[in-house]
Amino acid sequence: MGNHEMVTNNTETAQQKESLNLLASTQTVIKEALEKLGYQESMYELLKEPLRVLTVRIPVRMDNGETKVFTGYRAQHNDAVGPTKGGIRFHPEVTEDEVKALSIWMSLKAGIVDLPYGGGKGGIICDPREMSFPELERLSRGYVRAISQLVGPTKDIPAPDVFTNSQIMAWMMDEYSCIREFDSPGFITGKPIALGGSHGRETATAKGVTICIREAAKKVGINLEGARVVVQGFGNAGSYLSKFMHDAGAKVVGISDAYGALYDPNGLDIDYLLDRRDSFGTVTKLFTNTISNKELLELDCDILVPAAIENQITADNAHNIKASIVVEAANGPTTLEATKILTERGILLVPDVLASSGGVTVSYFEWVQNNQGYYWTEEEVEEKLERVMVRSFENVYQTSQTRRVNMRLAAYMVGARKMAEASRFRGWV
Numbered sequence: 001m002g003n004h005e006m007v008t009n010n011t012e013t014a015q016q017k018e019s020l021n022l023l024a025s026t027q028t029v030i031k032e033a034l035e036k037l038g039y040q041e042s043m044y045e046l047l048k049e050p051l052r053v054l055t056v057r058i059p060v061r062m063d064n065g066e067t068k069v070f071t072g073y074r075a076q077h078n079d080a081v082g083p084t085k086g087g088i089r090f091h092p093e094v095t096e097d098e099v100k101a102l103s104i105w106m107s108l109k110a111g112i113v114d115l116p117y118g119g120g121k122g123g124i125i126c127d128p129r130e131m132s133f134p135e136l137e138r139l140s141r142g143y144v145r146a147i148s149q150l151v152g153p154t155k156d157i158p159a160p161d162v163f164t165n166s167q168i169m170a171w172m173m174d175e176y177s178c179i180r181e182f183d184s185p186g187f188i189t190g191k192p193i194a195l196g197g198s199h200g201r202e203t204a205t206a207k208g209v210t211i212c213i214r215e216a217a218k219k220v221g222i223n224l225e226g227a228r229v230v231v232q233g234f235g236n237a238g239s240y241l242s243k244f245m246h247d248a249g250a251k252v253v254g255i256s257d258a259y260g261a262l263y264d265p266n267g268l269d270i271d272y273l274l275d276r277r278d279s280f281g282t283v284t285k286l287f288t289n290t291i292s293n294k295e296l297l298e299l300d301c302d303i304l305v306p307a308a309i310e311n312q313i314t315a316d317n318a319h320n321i322k323a324s325i326v327v328e329a330a331n332g333p334t335t336l337e338a339t340k341i342l343t344e345r346g347i348l349l350v351p352d353v354l355a356s357s358g359g360v361t362v363s364y365f366e367w368v369q370n371n372q373g374y375y376w377t378e379e380e381v382e383e384k385l386e387r388v389m390v391r392s393f394e395n396v397y398q399t400s401q402t403r404r405v406n407m408r409l410a411a412y413m414v415g416a417r418k419m420a421e422a423s424r425f426r427g428w429v
């Protein structure tokens with residue numbers, strides 16, 4: 001390789017690295033949104049990082065008798081509007097910057113769907129797929145002991161995220177209740193129904209994404225009946241979304257998990273796949289005729305839904321995306337460069353902070369029900385969620401039209417306004 005090529009390649013690598021840093025990317029958009037809203041630099045200084053980030057070390061006795069020490073985080077972005085709220089992620093690639101960015105996105109989601117919360121997020125560096133049930137229970141309880149001073153039903157309310165579920169929420173609620181010496185269902189959401197969970201929380205993220213897809217399809221003029229849909233990720237968000245799309249008459253032609261992807265141009269048997277997926281959203285291991293996640297994203301389709309992890313649509317593949325609508329069920333699946341490319345290509349991109357906000361909306365309903373000790377039917381939850389999502393989609397869409405900005409910037413403008421105002425009224429800025 002000649003010198004010139006080396007320099008070019010190094011430069012490209014550096015640019016690529018910068019664009020993959022979730023915190024840096026979200027700060028870029030927050031800055032632009034606050035400028036468009038007319039706030040001064042000091043507001044950006046306040047909102048560009050979480051107010052608090054706690055790093056904890058969690059010793060866990062493993063089944064073989066050895067102690068393993070795990071690292072975890074809890075970030076609280078801004079609590080001017082109310083207590084912070086957001087999920088806990090168990091994943092080997094969790095980083096502090098990622099958790100910080102995720103906490104900022106939670107603040108934006110709360111603003112977009114107008115909840116009385118700020119944003120928070122937690123994560124533990126671990127691979128729960130390699131751990132036994134008792135090890136996972138000890139890790140979950142250890143994490144709650146480590147963060148217990150910082151969290152609580154009126155301070156910071158966790159919930160599920162990648163590779164965590166209602167069982168983990170149940171252990172965490174039980175541990176917190178033991179520490180406080182009173183039953184505290186409002187400490188955490190996404191619990192099993194028997195422990196104060198809400199009807200509709202399990203499917204809420206996917207329901208919210210489904211509503212966004214329906215509204216986006218109307219704007220673009222796509223008929224959902226027969227529309228070809230590709231979904232990356234087959235966990236909580238992706239599997240139920242595939243089911244709802246299938247039930248709406250769409251043809252789900254591709255799905256994936258961490259190990260590969262399945263493609264059938266005639267439509268996959270979603271009920272069968274749902275039945276066979278495991279609790280970590282793994283299903284492709286049962287098949288031999290798989291394709292890669294990279295190939296999946298570039299399949300010919302009308303609607304593409306990344307519902308797995310970050311940085312999946314980048315400057316490398318954005319030009320090859322065939323869909324007319326991209327709806328982000330996952331947090332942070334599209335880089336800023338890719339957002340620009342998709343927008344220039346006329347693809348309607350519904351951003352994560354809007355599309356995936358159905359989960360935190362029903363988590364809020366769960367917390368309200370816990371606080372009042374009076375529980376709603378599934379129909380009541382769904383009707384309330386429908387109203388919130390339609391209103392929020394329309395608000396962001398109209399902002400993007402009137403301010404002539406893409407949907408991501410519009411969503412940041414809508415999402416940042418309330419926390420900025422609340423911070424100003426409190427006299428923080």
Ligand SMILES: NC(=O)C1=CN([C@@H]2O[C@H](COP(=O)(O)OP(=O)(O)OC[C@H]3O[C@@H](n4cnc5c(N)ncnc54)[C@H](O)[C@@H]3O)[C@@H](O)[C@H]2O)C=CC1
Nearest residue numbers: 162163205233234235236237257258281308330331356359
């Ligand atoms: N669960 C919820 O209520 C909410 C989830 N989200 C976001 O949705 C996304 C998915 O979350 P969940 O469905 O809850 O997680 P999950 O743990 O239930 O499922 C994750 C899915 O992604 C797949 N996956 C993991 N690593 C991958 C990789 N490297 N490449 C391709 N696929 C991979 C897994 O195999 C699994 O199918 C995340 O970005 C999460 O933050 C957003 C809002 C709420």
Ligand SMILES: O=C(O)CCC(=O)C(=O)O
Nearest residue numbers: 086087159161359360363
């Ligand atoms: O349900 C919640 O409170 C938070 C869900 C979440 O972590 C997310 O929307 O990314």
